[in-house]
Amino acid sequence: MPESNGLPESKRKVAFVRSLQHALRGVFFVLRTERNAQIEAVIALFAILLGIVLRISAVEWAVIFTLIGLVLGLEFANTALEAVVDLATSEYHPLAKIAKDSAAGAVLWVAGCSVVVGLFVFGPRLWRLLVVLVQR
Incomplete structure (x- = not known):
């Protein structure tokens, strides 16, 4: 698989999922507080x-x-x-x-x-x- 941003595809997927988790934490924080x-x-x-x-x-x-x-x-x-x-x-x-x-x-x-x-x-x-x- 070709690499993007210097990361293999599996690490890019993990990074993407983590970024979604951080974004959702932000949404829920704002809605909660x-x-x-x-x-x-x-x-x-x-x-x-x-x-x-x-x-x-x-x-x-x-x-x-x-x-x-x-x-x-x-x-x-x-x-x-x-x-x-x-x-x-x-x-x-x-x-x-x-x-x-x-x-x-x-x-x-x-x-x-x-x-x-x-x-x-x-x-x-x-x-x-x-x-x-x-x-x-």
Whole structure:
């Protein structure tokens, strides 16, 4: 077998599995310890259930899963950035504040955009459902 990166295939497979294990530890750490990530995960599950109930289209599913991935992915990156900043200094520094606030702002921005998209995807269906229920 040809070698890649100087490692035989068997060692590359082991390295790949280890990297997946580290990544999953990171995901579970964030979901276990970060309140905002927990809230975002619950909202994501709610959006998925709502999509199933309302039978959204394949394109709408793609949009919903893309936004779920963006919000949670940014939350993971925000947590990592905060840890690195805290590792670099325990003292207040205005640049550390900018880094942390900007990363948190990125999560907030995408989460807000996700709410707007959710209103476009789910809103009309929920409105029709409400009208039917009220007319009964």
